[in-house]
Amino acid sequence: MLNEAVDFLKMYYVETERPEEELMSRLAEVERGIEEHGFYEHTIDELQFGAQVGWRNSNKCIGRLFWQTMQLLDQRELRDEQDIFHALLEHIEFATNGGRIRPTITVFSQRDVRVWNHQLIRYAGYETADGIVGDPDSVAFTQKCEQLGWQGQGGRFDVLPLVIQVEDRAPQIFDIPAEYILEVPIRHPEFEWFDELGLKWYAVPMISSMKLEIGGITYAAAPFNGWYMGTEIGARNLADDYRYNMLPIIAEKMGLNTSSNSSLWKDRALVELNTAVLYSYKEDEVSIVDHHTAAQQFKRFEANEQTAGRDVTGNWTWLIPPLSPATTHVFHKPYNNERKTPNYFYQKAPY
Amino acid sequence: MLNEAVDFLKMYYVETERPEEELMSRLAEVERGIEEHGFYEHTIDELQFGAQVGWRNSNKCIGRLFWQTMQLLDQRELRDEQDIFHALLEHIEFATNGGRIRPTITVFSQRDVRVWNHQLIRYAGYETADGIVGDPDSVAFTQKCEQLGWQGQGGRFDVLPLVIQVEDRAPQIFDIPAEYILEVPIRHPEFEWFDELGLKWYAVPMISSMKLEIGGITYAAAPFNGWYMGTEIGARNLADDYRYNMLPIIAEKMGLNTSSNSSLWKDRALVELNTAVLYSYKEDEVSIVDHHTAAQQFKRFEANEQTAGRDVTGNWTWLIPPLSPATTHVFHKPYNNERKTPNYFYQKAPY
Ligand code: HEM
Ligand code: HEM
Numbered sequence: 001m002l003n004e005a006v007d008f009l010k011m012y013y014v015e016t017e018r019p020e021e022e023l024m025s026r027l028a029e030v031e032r033g034i035e036e037h038g039f040y041e042h043t044i045d046e047l048q049f050g051a052q053v054g055w056r057n058s059n060k061c062i063g064r065l066f067w068q069t070m071q072l073l074d075q076r077e078l079r080d081e082q083d084i085f086h087a088l089l090e091h092i093e094f095a096t097n098g099g100r101i102r103p104t105i106t107v108f109s110q111r112d113v114r115v116w117n118h119q120l121i122r123y124a125g126y127e128t129a130d131g132i133v134g135d136p137d138s139v140a141f142t143q144k145c146e147q148l149g150w151q152g153q154g155g156r157f158d159v160l161p162l163v164i165q166v167e168d169r170a171p172q173i174f175d176i177p178a179e180y181i182l183e184v185p186i187r188h189p190e191f192e193w194f195d196e197l198g199l200k201w202y203a204v205p206m207i208s209s210m211k212l213e214i215g216g217i218t219y220a221a222a223p224f225n226g227w228y229m230g231t232e233i234g235a236r237n238l239a240d241d242y243r244y245n246m247l248p249i250i251a252e253k254m255g256l257n258t259s260s261n262s263s264l265w266k267d268r269a270l271v272e273l274n275t276a277v278l279y280s281y282k283e284d285e286v287s288i289v290d291h292h293t294a295a296q297q298f299k300r301f302e303a304n305e306q307t308a309g310r311d312v313t314g315n316w317t318w319l320i321p322p323l324s325p326a327t328t329h330v331f332h333k334p335y336n337n338e339r340k341t342p343n344y345f346y347q348k349a350p351y
Numbered sequence: 352m353l354n355e356a357v358d359f360l361k362m363y364y365v366e367t368e369r370p371e372e373e374l375m376s377r378l379a380e381v382e383r384g385i386e387e388h389g390f391y392e393h394t395i396d397e398l399q400f401g402a403q404v405g406w407r408n409s410n411k412c413i414g415r416l417f418w419q420t421m422q423l424l425d426q427r428e429l430r431d432e433q434d435i436f437h438a439l440l441e442h443i444e445f446a447t448n449g450g451r452i453r454p455t456i457t458v459f460s461q462r463d464v465r466v467w468n469h470q471l472i473r474y475a476g477y478e479t480a481d482g483i484v485g486d487p488d489s490v491a492f493t494q495k496c497e498q499l500g501w502q503g504q505g506g507r508f509d510v511l512p513l514v515i516q517v518e519d520r521a522p523q524i525f526d527i528p529a530e531y532i533l534e535v536p537i538r539h540p541e542f543e544w545f546d547e548l549g550l551k552w553y554a555v556p557m558i559s560s561m562k563l564e565i566g567g568i569t570y571a572a573a574p575f576n577g578w579y580m581g582t583e584i585g586a587r588n589l590a591d592d593y594r595y596n597m598l599p600i601i602a603e604k605m606g607l608n609t610s611s612n613s614s615l616w617k618d619r620a621l622v623e624l625n626t627a628v629l630y631s632y633k634e635d636e637v638s639i640v641d642h643h644t645a646a647q648q649f650k651r652f653e654a655n656e657q658t659a660g661r662d663v664t665g666n667w668t669w670l671i672p673p674l675s676p677a678t679t680h681v682f683h684k685p686y687n688n689e690r691k692t693p694n695y696f697y698q699k700a701p702y
Binding site: 239271274 | 581586587590591593598612613614615617618619621622625626629633641643644647667668671673674675676677678682683
């Protein structure tokens with residue numbers, strides 16, 4: 001842990017141009033902390049910097065241009081489930097900001113706290129005799145919530161409850177009050193029948209299942225959010241045949257020949273679904289970025305990093321958008337997928 | 352070389368269920384050949400099998416279901432440029448087959464012969480004061496042809512000459528007679544203005560720049576072909592902004608708002624261009640496959656290989672189609688990019 005702490009603190013002092021003497025005394029302090037307790041506490045500035053650099057280092061993320069704008073909600077002192085629930089509501093409200101989404105991270109205690117949800121707001125998935133209703137990706141977690149006593153409505157877009165665990169106490173379940181949940185009904189600028197599909201999506205993707213590692217310290221509960229890139233909703237969540245699988249019905253409503261692959265009905269339906277997503281979020285003034293603009297922003301990020309003398313690492317397979325990928329510069333160059341820290345990592349699900 | 356020869360011959364005898372005794376005497380023969388001359392000669396059956404397995408092992412290729420159907424034209428004895436030219440014409444004619452394309456490979460001498468072209472039929476690219484005319488990807492090779500005395504018409508779709516080198520003699524240049532060159536004018540099933548773009552493409556992609564390695568022997572001149580997957584033409588050759596860059600003009604003719612990324616004008620133009628490519632090839636009865644069908648065929652290939660007890664290797668970044676990749680199963684699974692032999696490899700350009 002000490003080596004990682006030293007590397008991180010040096011980086012922090014150099015990048016933020018803090019005085020060398022201060023670094024020396026800070027290093028001594030951290031070393032003492034690790035010797036005495038086996039860990040140390042980040043200052044709030046270190047934590048914010050570490051969380052931001054973790055974003056900068058997220059190889060799969062095309063949104064990294066804005067890494068310095070992410071705001072920190074420091075909730076490391078909380079140990080009470082109810083308090084943590086309120087902190088999560090605060091995150092949702094602060095991040096959602098009436099649609100002008102703010103990249104935000106809430107950091108909880110380095111041990112002791114765990115949020116079981118994959119995202120703070122996400123739709124349930126129910127296995128029924130007629131197949132899955134809702135989001136197939138949520139089936140396992142939905143069952144877990146049911147075991148914990150939650151009872152869903154059985155709809156296609158039921159927001160799951162928050163499941164919060166502190167220390168080794170039983171996890172507790174909290175419904176998110178409706179007024180915290182901003183959603184966007186998906187409609188199409190030209191196709192009036194699109195409304196009848198009854199599609200919507202939530203405004204803010206807030207990942208709560210990953211851990212944040214900074215200078216040897218692991219934050220297992222550190223939900224973070226940006227805003228959506230349209231294709232995440234329009235070319236994956238609502239489109240994948242193992243998710244909401246909407247392409248066949250959209251193509252049918254469009255009158256396309258779904259019996260012929262070469263009619264490109266999937267490609268046509270996909271473009272319309274993505275058009276509808278971008279149109280709806282924009283009309284509702286909910287932040288969203290299309291994949292072309294996101295790629296242009298990422299190009300600026302690459303240039304910025306080069307100017308700063310840092311290598312950009314990236315995971316090509318995630319960076320390319322799932323719609324017309326070869327129309328973005330990302331498709332046409334290789335990325336080095338080395339992992340730098342601080343960073344966000346997968347961790348074993350607690351259930 | 353001996354180890355590789357032994358591995359290959361064993362595989363050949365096992366997979367084709369030839370008798371064990373024969374293998375023993377063949378191995379002895381090959382060993383003697385290598386000791387005496389430093390190389391050995393494949394039988395025509397070994398060569399055909401090796402070329403086919405090289406296709407089966409091509410990690411970037413989504414068309415591998417048909418690996419056993421590729422036909423071999425054995426031209427290993429040729430040393431005369433004129434003869435090689437005629438052999439290449441024979442390849443073009445046999446493979447083109449009036450539009451019912453046959454996967455074909457022509458194998459020349461393991462040493463001594465080199466075809467300088469990247470593909471047997473490809474369009475020239477000219478640097479002019481007003482920018483590049485033709486295929487930007489061909490500029491360097493076009494200049495080389497000009498240095499060798501070739502004079503292009505300066506058009507957008509001038510077929511380059513064949514450049515053939517034998518031993519260390521000067522390369523010789525040959526024009527391909529027009530009657531050998533099958534091309535498809537690209538039109539759109541609905542947009543009448545599409546004709547005015549004046550687009551066309553050649554029927555058969557015949558890669559001539561890669562070397563084929565079988566059992567320790569390298570064939571530096573071994574042009575091979577399948578048929579096109581539509582996206583190669585519609586989502587890359589005619590679409591990439593560093594190739595024919597047709598999306599802006601198509602979008603403009605479609606009346607799309609090209610000043611807004613989120614109008615998805617690139618995505619819309621791309622779908623129409625790909626529609627036009629598939630439509631035109633099909634109407635002209637020139638073999639082509641759309642990316643959805645190709646992915647389904649590749650899935651069958653994966654199943655076949657599993658049944659045969661072989662691992663499928665693949666390069667995900669090439670296997671996913673550049674149009675709506677997430678609508679194919681390929682996008683949603685990882686592939687192991689290990690390189691097996693026999694296989695096709697890049698080699699240094701001879702110029
Ligand atoms: C501000 C707007 C943002 C945009 C437009 C954006 C865009 C994206 C996209 C499109 C992906 C791929 C998602 C997928 O294919 O499932 C992604 C992944 C990721 N992003 Fe961002 N992002 C943003 C903000 C953030 C922030 C604030 C963080 C962290 C603090 C972050 C960290 C990550 C990480 C860790 C992944 C990988 C997630 C995983 O492995 O499942 N991003 N981002
Ligand atoms: C029969 C129809 C075929 C189809 C539809 C097909 C499809 C494809 C596609 C779409 C690519 C990617 C091209 C790119 O993105 O530039 C590819 C690459 C490749 N294919 Fe196939 N292929 C076919 C036949 C063949 C044959 C006959 C061979 C060899 C004998 C072959 C060997 C390869 C190789 C080596 C590559 C990689 C080329 C490179 O690295 O530039 N393919 N194929």
